[in-house]
Amino acid sequence: MKLANKFLSTLTDEQKSTVQYEFTEENAAHWTNLPANSQNRNGVALGDLSNESVKAALKLAKASLSKQGYETLTEIIKADEFLTTDTGRTEWGSGLYYIAILGTPSENGEWMLQISGHHLAENIVFDGKEEVSATPQFTGSEPQTFELDGTTYSPIETRRDGMYSILESLTTNQLNEAKISETFRDVVVGADKDGQFTEESEGILYTDLTKNQQKLVQKAIKAWVKDADSKTANKLLKAYLSKEALSKTYIGWSGSTDYNEVGSYVRIDGPRLWLEIASQEGVAYQDDVSNDAHFHTVWRDKLMDYAGEFTE
Structure with missing residues (x-):
């Protein structure tokens, strides 16, 4: 203040x-x-x-x-x-x-x-x-x-690696179960999409994963939530990672399991938590395959976006 x-x-x-x-x-x-x-x-x-x-x-x-x-x-x-x-x-x-x-x-x-x-x-x-x-x-x-002034940066590397490490850990049967029927060229609940979450969750339930896979899911969630100040992050993680919440949390993917492929998409969908990452066509580097990875990600809270002031 x-x-x-x-x-x-x-x-x-x-x-x-x-x-x-x-x-x-x-x-x-x-x-x-x-x-x-x-x-x-x-x-x-x-x-x-x-x-x-x-x-x-x-x-x-x-x-x-x-x-x-x-x-x-x-x-x-x-x-x-x-x-x-x-x-x-x-x-x-x-x-x-x-x-x-x-x-x-x-x-x-x-x-x-x-x-x-x-x-x-x-x-x-x-x-x-x-x-x-x-x-x-x-x-x-x-x-x-990218490199700027002699330093290399990768702004969403932790988010990207968190999501795709989950996919890499899944068996063929689990991948089939986790696959979302629809394909996406962008995140679903981005700008001007407040409250427009899917009516039904798709993917594989957190509780159907192995212990090691569950740890990967929690690590991916923290890649976003720990951007908040520590007190807020801890409060949110307590809600998102509760036994009850995780029993209703789904992990889904669409398009490709290779994040360098345009249309590759991964989602974590819980009672409150909503995370998405989508790989898009390059805008600045449309013709340069080596720079083609163009990522959009969103973190939403179904109950507490804007502190829940406008949640129905």
Whole structure:
């Protein structure tokens, strides 16, 4: 809360009016993973802020996420900087990420921090000082691995490897049981899809897996959930990994078990938890097979997206 107000104090009056919104369903749901020139966003772009304001914004983001979560966020932003540097195209870049605050950061009452840009959406709700919700979260990357300023990054490697290690562990019979009948070219419950979960779960039940396979599922779940601050993550994991919840959790896949294949898709679907990863055709590197892996991922909570404020 203090860091949110500290950030706001660095802004001009005009910027404040652009950054602050009422915490309504319409405003909360207004985010996208598309490049900045494809759809408008809430808030102000980092590239339009002073150095002081950018530092304050990133300090707020860092405090709202775990170390893992902040690394995810900053590496996705770096991936966009790599894209514009490597291709020369201006629809990408580290300055094209937006920050908005919905509601009023105060001791009492809910408010939301929203950070959105290409391949990134963080929607973090607080009740006063306490973080109460970290979803919906969108993360993605193209290419899957890149080098910038001498350092190699792979923003969603842990998520990717977590999901596909489950598939690699399945027997032929288990793979057949886990296969989802429909094929997908993107995540199902991405931007503008709030609450649109499948009516029936598909895949193989967690309880039909071996102990080692179950450990892989839990590891994959943590690859997303541990992006949240530790208190929030522990609370969510207690719910997602309870014996009752896991007995109703399904693991499904579609398209291909090879994540480099376009149309490859993996899902974990529980009573509350919803995780997806989808491999898409390249956009920046359509003709370069070596860079073709273009991933979209989503983490949703069926009960607590936006702190459950708009859940029916």
